[in-house]
Amino acid sequence: MYLMTVVISNTKVAEIPGISAAGKSTELIKYTPPADIEYIFYGKPKCIDAIPVTPEGHPTPAIITKAAKEIMNFPLIPIRAGSILPPRTPHIYASSTPGGDIRFEDGSPEHEKLLEDGIILGKELRKFDLVIGESIPGGTTTALAVLRSLGYDAHTSSAFKDNPVSLKEKVVNMALKRGKSVKCCGDPMISFVAGMVIGHGNAILGGGTQMLAVAAIAKEEGYKPKLIATTKYIANDKSANFKEIAEEIGVDYYISQIDLSKSKYKGLREYEIGYVKEGVGAGGALYMAEKSGIKLEDIEKKIEELYGRLIE
DSSP: OEEEEEEEOOBGGGGSTTSOOSSSSHHHHTTHHHHHHHHHHHSSOSSSSSOOBOTTOOBOTHHHHHHHHHHHOOOEEEEEESOSSOOSSOOEEEEOOOBOOTTTSOSSTTHHHHHHHHHHHHHHTTTSEEEEEEEOTTHHHHHHHHHHHTTOOOOOOOSSSSOOHHHHHHHHHHHHHHOOSHHHHOOHHHHHHHHHHHHHSSOEEESSHHHHHHHHHHHHTTOOOSEEEEEHHHHTOTTOOHHHHHHHHTOOEEEEOOOOTTOSOHHHHGGGGTSSOOOTTHHHHHHHHHHTTOOHHHHHHHHHHHHHHHHO
């Protein structure tokens, strides 16, 4: 039986202007993780009046996860592991301490505790086919720092169409001068989900390049996830090297070929040219749906329907 968890976190890295597209402004970004979860459960956020969108107005990838959930009705448990605000849904609590700005302070100040708690929860969920997603603005930058700290020549994706590569490199280089541990360079989500992977032993990671960092940490401890399930938008991102790093880590991957090019809505069609790409377990939700025999066309139709409700 499939069970999805979505771990929500924040990092002060997202407050660096121009580094995160997970919200219309740096002020609104702190609402994005709980709003993503609330949208999946209620059809609209409760902590803020508007659905999380990029600065250009593209909808959260939670719309993909919600579409798959409405069709499959799989159970989903939110986990708060370092988000500034709690979701106004039932959820598991792990931490309310967000990650620091890795240029100047520890990115995952509670790393050891979060890793240990993640291991405990992962063990408790072993009887399920566990799929883990995430929502953490700024998380591709901390993931890049973690992967570089472990020796991988990684390049991570971005929700922006034009990846702010030079800005990310500057931030990561400053972090690596401070130290090369997960506590120093990472974020709370990475710490907690790595623990879940270790504890569960066969989890599926639903996400993109951030989940490569999780897999790399788990590998250091002698464990690995079953696979990383992502979207073609991540795999096709020329500013990142998802496939190469996954193969170097030694983790299998699954790439959903979802196609929103025929949508009547510009905000969805533009996923096809590089906006948003992944998040909130979208790749994992698509993996569950496709492995359960649901056609991608049905998911795409449901996404269209959900987006129509949003703009109304």
